[in-house]
Amino acid sequence: MQVAAQVDDVSFSHSGADTPALEHLSLSVPAGEIVALLGPSGAGKTTCLTLLDGRLRDWQGRVSIFGNPLDPDCPPPKAHRPTTGFVFQEFALVERATVLRNVLNGRLGRMSPLRAFLGLPTSYDLQVAQSALGDCGIADLARRRVDSLSGGQRQRVAIARCLAQEPQLILADEPVSSLDPTRAAEILTLLTEAARARGATVLFSSHQPELARRFAQRIVGMRDGGIAFDVPATELSDDATTELYRGAVQIPANGLRAVI
Numbered sequence: 001m002q003v004a005a006q007v008d009d010v011s012f013s014h015s016g017a018d019t020p021a022l023e024h025l026s027l028s029v030p031a032g033e034i035v036a037l038l039g040p041s042g043a044g045k046t047t048c049l050t051l052l053d054g055r056l057r058d059w060q061g062r063v064s065i066f067g068n069p070l071d072p073d074c075p076p077p078k079a080h081r082p083t084t085g086f087v088f089q090e091f092a093l094v095e096r097a098t099v100l101r102n103v104l105n106g107r108l109g110r111m112s113p114l115r116a117f118l119g120l121p122t123s124y125d126l127q128v129a130q131s132a133l134g135d136c137g138i139a140d141l142a143r144r145r146v147d148s149l150s151g152g153q154r155q156r157v158a159i160a161r162c163l164a165q166e167p168q169l170i171l172a173d174e175p176v177s178s179l180d181p182t183r184a185a186e187i188l189t190l191l192t193e194a195a196r197a198r199g200a201t202v203l204f205s206s207h208q209p210e211l212a213r214r215f216a217q218r219i220v221g222m223r224d225g226g227i228a229f230d231v232p233a234t235e236l237s238d239d240a241t242t243e244l245y246r247g248a249v250q251i252p253a254n255g256l257r258a259v260i
């Protein structure tokens with residue numbers, strides 16, 4: 001079984017913070033799995049996703065993505081970066097550019113340096129971008145400027161940009177937090193279906209246990225930078241979620257899992 005993300009005993013503190021954002025965190029995600037990270041504000045979900053994206057420095061422990069170790073002192077080598085795609089909570093799109101240009105930006109890491117510099121996609125880049133737009137149901141918006149779109153449409157663009165990168169591991173930080181329940185379910189449907197069709201692994205964070213249950217195979221409950229529980233989605237009880245948000249779930253010692 002191939003492992004998409006392996007985290008062993010990782011601890012990390014943001015500079016100037018009084019308490020660690022991650023504390024002896026261990027997590028293993030097999031390739032192809034869809035995992036939801038639940039937990040109250042400040043639990044460490046964003047920090048965990050940022051760690052896996054190779055953007056954190058000065059952490060202790062061991063992390064590898066598809067077997068390639070991350071280095072706490074420097075970003076991942078360029079050749080490995082497109083493997084991991086990130087969907088930001090606030091979309092992080094170029095507002096004044098078209099939808100197609102934004103989606104093509106997802107290809108930059110896979111273009112030659114000269115093409116990336118000139119913003120000159122190959123016909124393959126265009127084909128991948130068009131396919132991502134189609135999968136996200138926004139092919140008809142390709143020529144529209146992002147600043148003319150609704151929140152739900154922007155989130156689709158952000159996901160299409162991520163898919164255009166052809167990542168094997170998709171990290172999504174609260175991808176539906178700003179959307180109404182119907183739109184949220186639509187977006188998670190397209191994200192998880194597109195990932196499955198591509199054989200990609202997904203880790204998404206959420207504050208909505210019912211969506212996590214519906215769209216993830218496995219649910220990891222985080223609190224105080226550690227893992228409070230790690231269960232198949234079908235086994236997540238309402239009590240466990242309530243307790244997680246109430247703060248009553250004890251963080252087990254490193255390497256152990258709480259029994260729900």
Ligand SMILES: Nc1ncnc2c1ncn2[C@@H]1O[C@H](COP(=O)(O)OP(=O)(O)OP(=O)(O)O)[C@@H](O)[C@H]1O
Pocket residue numbers: 014015016017020021039040041042043044045046047048
């Ligand atoms: N840039 C930062 N500087 C200092 N402390 C930070 C920074 N970012 C996060 N933290 C702290 O790290 C801890 C974990 O934060 P993180 O954003 O990972 O939690 P989260 O579970 O994603 O929360 P939310 O659900 O609100 O997004 C919190 O105590 C937070 O205050």
